[in-house]
Amino acid sequence: MTQALLPGHPHVLYRDDQLFVDQVPAAQLAEQFGTPLFVYSKAAMLDALAAYQRGFAGRRAQICYAMKANSSLAILQVFAQAGCGFDIVSAGELARVQAAGGDLSKVIFSGVGKTRAEMRQALQLGIGCFNVESESELEVLNEVALSLQVQAPVSIRVNPNVDPKTHPYISTGLKGNKFGVAHDRAVQTYQRAAGLPGLRVVGIDCHIGSQITQVDPYLDAMDRILDLVEAIEQAGVPIHHIDFGGGLGINYNGDTPPEADALWARLLAKLDARGFGQRQLMIEPGRSLVGNAGICLTEVLYLKPGEQKNFCIVDAAMNDLPRPAMYEAFHGIVPVQASRAQATLYDVVGPVCESGDWIGRERALAVQPGDQLAVLSAGAYCMSMSSNYNTRGRLAEVLVDEAGAHLIRRRETAQDTFALENLLPA
Numbered sequence: 001m002t003q004a005l006l007p008g009h010p011h012v013l014y015r016d017d018q019l020f021v022d023q024v025p026a027a028q029l030a031e032q033f034g035t036p037l038f039v040y041s042k043a044a045m046l047d048a049l050a051a052y053q054r055g056f057a058g059r060r061a062q063i064c065y066a067m068k069a070n071s072s073l074a075i076l077q078v079f080a081q082a083g084c085g086f087d088i089v090s091a092g093e094l095a096r097v098q099a100a101g102g103d104l105s106k107v108i109f110s111g112v113g114k115t116r117a118e119m120r121q122a123l124q125l126g127i128g129c130f131n132v133e134s135e136s137e138l139e140v141l142n143e144v145a146l147s148l149q150v151q152a153p154v155s156i157r158v159n160p161n162v163d164p165k166t167h168p169y170i171s172t173g174l175k176g177n178k179f180g181v182a183h184d185r186a187v188q189t190y191q192r193a194a195g196l197p198g199l200r201v202v203g204i205d206c207h208i209g210s211q212i213t214q215v216d217p218y219l220d221a222m223d224r225i226l227d228l229v230e231a232i233e234q235a236g237v238p239i240h241h242i243d244f245g246g247g248l249g250i251n252y253n254g255d256t257p258p259e260a261d262a263l264w265a266r267l268l269a270k271l272d273a274r275g276f277g278q279r280q281l282m283i284e285p286g287r288s289l290v291g292n293a294g295i296c297l298t299e300v301l302y303l304k305p306g307e308q309k310n311f312c313i314v315d316a317a318m319n320d321l322p323r324p325a326m327y328e329a330f331h332g333i334v335p336v337q338a339s340r341a342q343a344t345l346y347d348v349v350g351p352v353c354e355s356g357d358w359i360g361r362e363r364a365l366a367v368q369p370g371d372q373l374a375v376l377s378a379g380a381y382c383m384s385m386s387s388n389y390n391t392r393g394r395l396a397e398v399l400v401d402e403a404g405a406h407l408i409r410r411r412e413t414a415q416d417t418f419a420l421e422n423l424l425p426a
């Protein structure tokens with residue numbers, strides 16, 4: 001038997017001509033659970049986490065999984081059981097952490113638009129830290145905390161004005177982005193925070209963007225943040241922890257991001273050189289923990305030869321896999337049963353009524369209707385960004401571990417999609 005790993009996906013492989021997720025044939029999963037179907041490898045997630053854990057060995061560091069990447073409960077459970085905290089951006093995500101048995105004291109609450117109700121709920125549950133993103137948010141959080149007679153632990157997200165060299169829609173640390181407090185206002189914002197009785201300053205935070213594949217933007221951001229920590233502490237406000245956000249990329253299409261341990265070897269060397277090596281560290285990785293742990297299995301419905309292009313119409317669509325339509329993002333697409341037949345170039349498209357409903361363009365595939373394909377790198381920002389557009393139920397999700405395949409979310413029915421709606425009175 002020959003074995004071939006897929007680039008970037010250590011747990012998705014061909015054994016002879018059959019695609020497997022760890023020990024389980026993809027065709028068997030498609031048969032048992034139907035398509036389209038998200039399939040995740042628990043081992044792949046834990047391997048990705050282990051790279052960070054190796055990188056931080058001997059350090060004081062808390063990994064807070066940025067659950068926006070994939071917030072399915074069983075996935076949160078895997079990371080909670082592995083000791084992770086969570087980076088959340090809404091009360092909905094907070095409720096998911098609770099439901100998955102996560103440690104609320106390891107929750108950090110990011111986001112530019114926290115409501116008073118969300119602040120209240122998070123304070124009552126005793127989360128670890130609020131990453132505050134504006135001066136007006138500081139004032140509101142102070143009021144909410146005082147009304148509950150507690151102190152809110154805060155870290156201020158600073159916008160370091162560093163170019164992460166990624167897609168403009170997912171860069172977050174540039175002056176023109178809505179995130180964080182401007183670098184040159186940071187010291188005065190910290191002084192203001194330190195003077196508010198409902199707040200307890202605990203840290204500083206930055207997050208410069210997503211799908212970052214180079215080390216330099218991180219090194220630049222770190223320098224900018226450490227300069228600020230020095231200035232803020234000189235101004236009399238101690239900084240307990242430094243949160244460097246998430247953003248590390250994955251291999252979608254020959255991308256070569258550093259491994260998490262290699263990235264952190266470089267960053268820790270800088271922290272040591274600048275005398276901050278013993279500080280409590282936090283990070284908020286999302287995509288790099290789950291992105292290449294997941295695939296989406298889809299069935300070829302029709303082949304449609306065209307004058308300008310050929311279309312391969314599959315049962316997954318932009319509502320299930322929104323990244324190509326949103327960012328023209330590339331996802332690998334491979335057959336579940338490899339074939340030696342002559343390949344044809346196809347645009348792989350879904351059934352949704354939008355020309356933007358494409359999953360891959362100009363892909364060489366040897367397929368027939370009824371064949372199954374796997375869309376790769378589908379563990380991050382796919383299920384969590386999916387919708388019911390065209391009244392398509394959200395997909396089922398399966399997690400593969402050493403015991404086999406577990407259905408972690410059943411397929412949504414049409415009734416599920418309109419369960420919250422009411423007809424007008426007759």
Ligand SMILES: Cc1ncc(COP(=O)(O)O)c(C=O)c1O
Nearest residue numbers: 066110210246247284285286287
């Ligand atoms: C504040 C914050 N933290 C962490 C993340 C996770 O980013 P990534 O999935 O790129 O690691 C994001 C998303 O970019 C974010 O906005």
Ligand SMILES: N[C@@H](CCCC[NH3+])C(=O)O
Nearest residue numbers: 068170210211323380381
């Ligand atoms: N949704 C984006 C990442 C957004 C990061 C959120 N801070 C993507 O799919 O690439």
